[in-house]
Amino acid sequence: MLVAHVALPIPIYRLFDYQLVTPAEVGMRVKVAFGKRKLIGIIVRIDQHSELDIQDLKPIIEIIDKNPIFTTQIWNLLKWAVNYYHYPIGEILFHALPILLRQGRTANYDExxxxxxxxxxxxxxxxxxxxxxxxxxxxxxxxxxxxxxxxxxxxxxxxxxxxxxxxxxxxQKKLNEWRNNFSINPDSIKLNNEQACAISAINKQNHHFRVFLLEGVTGSGKTEVYLNVLSNILTSGKQALVLVPEISLTPQTIKRFQQRFNAPVDILHSALTEKQRLNVWLRSKLGENAILVGTRSSLFTPFKNLGIIIIDEEHDSSYKQQEGWRYNARDMAIIRAKIENIPIILGSATPSLETLNNAQKHKYQLLQLTERAGNASLAKQSILDIRGLVLTAGLSQPLIEKIKQHLFLNNQVILFLNRRGFAPLLICHDCGWIAECPRCDRPYTYHQNQHKLICHYCDTARLVPEQCPKCGSTHLMPIGFGTEQLEKQLEILFPNTKISRIDRDTVSKKGALDSYLQNIQQGGAHILVGTQILAKGHHFPDVTLVGIVDVDGALFSSDFRATERFAQIYTQVSGRAGREAKAGEVILQTYHPEHPLLNVLLSKGYQEFAKLTLQERQQTQLPPFSYQVLIRAADRNNYHAPSFLQKIHNWLKTNYDNTLWLLGPMPANQPKKASYYRWQLLLQHFNRQRLQQILEQLIIEMGTWNETSKVKWSIDIDPIDN
Incomplete structure (x- = not known):
């Protein structure tokens, strides 16, 4: 009698054995009894062995698939992920499937x-x-x-x-044979030498694995390089996967794909219905689409004939899953490209330091675009010292005067503030009470338009109280400012100018961002207020001034990656100015004009900043010159979590030498969230393989402890948010 070792979508580090009485293959979905429930599982292994008596095993109720649900390439990718991320195999396998397939739906089009x-x-x-x-x-x-x-x-x-x-x-639905009618719409854009060289280098690796870092200053024409490389791939009848950080941020890029190629372009993101997501999955697997543009989870989409992977804005932290299975889609895309034996392009104006380090070691081939496309020139950049100046909703008078000058010339202005809402605090003027989220012990953000207090950590909301719950006063005051308050102040200062606020609050509705962008593209005097959504991938030909309202918080963070993130956002935002024939200007308001990071960025640019920061990381042995794992634990009583992590710390100290560096247990940067107290323990080692071996042994050991079941815990490999 054969035994099927089945992975189930539950957070347990093991497989479950069932009798296999009818023929089946590894990778097929099955329905099985699990306790009193019936679950969908995936066969991972078939043999004649079980730790239990085979006669006592329950039989599989139903074999759902006629063929394995995963392609060989995806199956190998997921097996690699199980070993690398040390996460329950069932949850990893099911994460890689559309929800309808997780529920047992057949992997076919509806009749x-x-x-x-x-x-x-x-x-x-x-x-x-x-x-x-x-x-x-x-x-x-x-x-x-x-x-x-x-x-x-x-x-x-x-x-x-x-x-x-x-x-x-x-x-049955007829297959869409797009290759028979494929054509490329001619484009009048003339390539410069750097673009032509980059395209040539990538095309030479058309049928082989190679990682290319396409590092191009903002406005240098990276998308045009993508389009030319895709022309070559699609002409040969192959498909392409293009990953983007957030689908709502790249409508112009997608539109350019659709305009250039007479071929089906699919878009995959969380706003689609589950049926739409399944249909995109099927079209890709059957080879019915030419290009799939999608966010992080699109990485697991099967293709009939994949020819290239492109990761746009490869540095973006959105590629890192922050809940559940904490994988990095950029890193896994490189593994997939290696398995598929195809080239992969990592594109960015501000590559991550890990990626730059790999390029310096010649693991990746560096392709640089140092010139702005067309007639555009780099924007003039300056620091505005606001010490002692009167600020109105964060705006200094010199910046207001600059805005007036640019609007007078019928140009557009971007004001960047990475803090949404009206104010980050609501306080009682009489007794000092602060409106705090009881689940997170953090201040609510005041949203005036919605007349709500919203916690930006757990997303809970409540109505603004009529009076102070502590002293009864009605004198409640907003403290600080966010994009909503900045927008209202600009409406007072510039009553005859169009103003658009672009943040998560205003673009959450379907089509909202497209509507804003169309309005902006019409030209004329216009002020754009927004968070980092404004920084990514947009082309605004009439923007000539970018004002960065408040950056000082990012300069003094305890997170060693904070300066890297700030440098990336600053470079991306400032790159929105002067993208065509019009000259651009960037003004950065700060209380710390002498800060070395600001001066390096403004005088020498992101490349020099990255070079100096990599030297600092090497001296302090921080990633990418070492490897980290973050073990997190949370509970409701603030006792079991630190105790559990302390036990891990003690076990590691007892069993491993000082080459394994431990920090903690200590409270997380956000110690309380959604009523849970959060703690963490950081592991660091100079050898990635050795760190992986230590984790394997630790997980086996933790499986024998009673404490393991008393807390919510997780393992984060290569964390980016400490």
Whole structure:
């Protein structure tokens, strides 16, 4: 008797054994009994062995698939992920499937039911239906092969069916053979030498694995390089996967793909219905689309003939999953490209330090675009010292005067503030009470338009109180400022100028961002206020001034990656200015004009900043010159979590030498969230493989402890958020 070792979508580090009484293969989905429930599982291994008596094993209830649900390449990718990320295999396998497939839906298109004429329906004299005018009209419509009127009631169809004049048949969806009609729409853009060299280098590796870092200053024409490389891939009949940090941020890029290629471009993101997501998954697997543009989880989409992977804005932290299975889509995309033996492009104006380090070691081939495309020149950058100046919603008078100058010339202005809402604090003027989220022990953010207090950590909201709950005063004051308050102040200062606020609060509705962008593209005086959504991937030809309102918080963070993130956001935002023939200007307001990071960025640019920061990381042995794992634990009583992590710390200290560096247990940067107290323990080692071996042994050991079941815990490999 054969035994199927099945992975189930539960957070347990093991497989479950079932009797296999009918033929099946590894990678097929099955329905099994698990306790009192029935679950969908995936067969991971088939043999004749079990730790239990085979006769006592429950049989598999149903084999759902005729073939394995995963392609060989995806299966190998997921097996690698299980070993690297040390996360339960069942949850990893099911994460890689559309939700409908997780629920047991068949991996096929829905059958299409169609009405058609019977033999009798073709021959009968239509006048025999004179007493039933609707039936006569419907039959006439079938006879003429014209589009069937949709205003016919279903009962009319059924009447014709009873008379055996029409019948309902089930047909399979026809495959879309886009390759037969593929063409490239000509473009008038002339490539510069750097773009041409980059395209040539990538095309030479058309059929082999190679990682390319396409480092190009903002506005240097990285998208044009993508388009030319894709032309080569698609012409050979292959498909392409393009990953983007957030689908709502790149409508212009997607539009350019659709304009350039006469071929189907699919978009995959969380706003789609589950049925739409499954259909995109099927189209990719069957080879019906040419390009798939998607966010992080699109990485697991199967393809019939994948030819290239492009990771746009490869530095973006959105590629790192921060809940559940904490994988990095950029890193896994490189593993997938290696498995598929295809090239992969990592594109960015501000590459991550890990990526730059790999390029310096020649693991990746560096391709640089140092010139802005067309006639555009780099924007003039300056620091504005705001010490002692009066600020109005964060704006100094010199910056207000600059805004006036640029608007007078009928240009557009971006004001960047990475803090949404009206104010980060609501405080009682009389007693000092602060409105705090009880679940997170953090201040609520005041949102005036919604008349709500919203916690930006757990997303809970409450109405603004009429009076202070502590002293009864009605004198409640907002302290600080966010994008909402900045927008309102600008409406007062510039009453005759269009103002658009672009942050998560304003673009959450479908189509909202597109509407804003169309409005901006119409040109003319316009002020854009927003968070980092404004920094990514947008092309605003009329923007000539970028004002960065508040950056000082990022300069003094305890997170060693904070300066890297700030440098990336600053460079990305400042790159929105002067992208075509118009000269651009960037002004940065700060209380610390002498800060070395600011001065390096403004005088020498991101490359020099990255070089100096990599030297600092090497001296302090921080990533990418060492490897980290963060073990997190949380509980509701603030006792079990630190105790559990202390036990891990003690076990590691006892069993491993000082080459394993430990920091903690200590409270997380956000110590309380959604009523849970959060603690963490950081592991660091100079050898990645050795760190992986230590983790394997630790997880086995933790499985024997009672404390493991008393806390919510997780393992984060290569954490980016400490």
């Amino acid at each position: 299409v039911k169609q009405w058609q004429l019977t033999e009798l329906g073709r021959k009968i004299d239509i006048q025999t239906l004179s007493r039933s005018p609707k039936q006569k009209l419907l039959l006439s419509s079938f006879r003429s092969n014209s589009t069937i009127e949709t205003n016919f009631k279903l009962a009319t169809y059924h009447e014709l069916q009873k008379k055996q004049l029409i019948e309902q048949v089930i047909t």
